[in-house]
Amino acid sequence: DQQVKQNSPSLSVQEGRISILNCDYTNSMFDYFLWYKKYPAEGPTFLISISSIKDKNEDGRFTVFLNKSAKHLSLHIVPSQPGDSAVYFCAASAPGTYKYIFGTGTRLKVLA
Amino acid sequence: GAVVSQHPSRVICKSGTSVKIECRSLDFQATTMFWYRQFPKQSLMLMATSNEGSKATYEQGVEKDKFLINHASLTLSTLTVTSAHPEDSSFYICSANLGARTDTQYFGPGTRLTVL
Numbered sequence: 001d002q003q004v005k006q007n008s009p010s011l012s013v014q015e016g017r018i019s020i021l022n023c024d025y026t027n028s029m030f031d032y033f034l035w036y037k038k039y040p041a042e043g044p045t046f047l048i049s050i051s052s053i054k055d056k057n058e059d060g061r062f063t064v065f066l067n068k069s070a071k072h073l074s075l076h077i078v079p080s081q082p083g084d085s086a087v088y089f090c091a092a093s094a095p096g097t098y099k100y101i102f103g104t105g106t107r108l109k110v111l112a
Numbered sequence: 113g114a115v116v117s118q119h120p121s122r123v124i125c126k127s128g129t130s131v132k133i134e135c136r137s138l139d140f141q142a143t144t145m146f147w148y149r150q151f152p153k154q155s156l157m158l159m160a161t162s163n164e165g166s167k168a169t170y171e172q173g174v175e176k177d178k179f180l181i182n183h184a185s186l187t188l189s190t191l192t193v194t195s196a197h198p199e200d201s202s203f204y205i206c207s208a209n210l211g212a213r214t215d216t217q218y219f220g221p222g223t224r225l226t227v228l
Contacts, residue, residue, distance in 0.1 A: 043222045
């Protein structure tokens with residue numbers, strides 16, 4: 001049972017435009033969410049996080065939105081740059097555990 | 113940010129041999145480290161949580177006798193794939209966090225294991 005889902009395996013966006021990556025979850029106990037970026041043959045690197053007490057968190061070009069009622073979060077990248085091309089994973093964690101459950105990832109390609 | 117290293121980055125071994133992968137936190141102490149496995153084009157699957165000074169906690173479906181984890185110090189955790197088979201070929205990644213649950217997990221660069 002995939003508790004964290006990223007239904008779009010890939011996304012292509014023109015440089016300078018907005019990239020929107022989506023993530024859905026099923027476990028209402030999740031209260032902390034993160035986005036990671038991953039290049040091939042490398043470990044993931046942390047991008048941005050959000051706690052369930054917020055509905056938005058912003059860091060430079062990256063903004064994460066959380067809709068708890070819909071159990072949905074999204075990552076907005078604006079403006080998108082070619083260097084943003086990578087696989088993006090969302091991850092979720094529940095209280096009382098250090099474990100993160102990862103989504104299946106979305107491959108973003110930013111076209112120059 | 114904090115740095116986590118893994119060694120080796122790539123290993124090729126014969127079926128039936130054992131392989132040890134090291135995960136080190138270079139500039140911080142990690143009481144908890146995590147081991148993940150990633151299949152091609154798939155998500156990171158948590159295998160086990162490695163606790164310093166105690167036994168690792170394995171996820172359901174992960175054979176603890178197959179994947180031996182040792183967390184001997186606050187900066188080192190090792191994963192040993194015993195009697196490796198071709199189906200164990202995968203990308204293994206470790207991570208560590210700084211302490212609190214909501215602290216960021218820092219990931220190592222991963223180890224590509226190929227079993228012939």
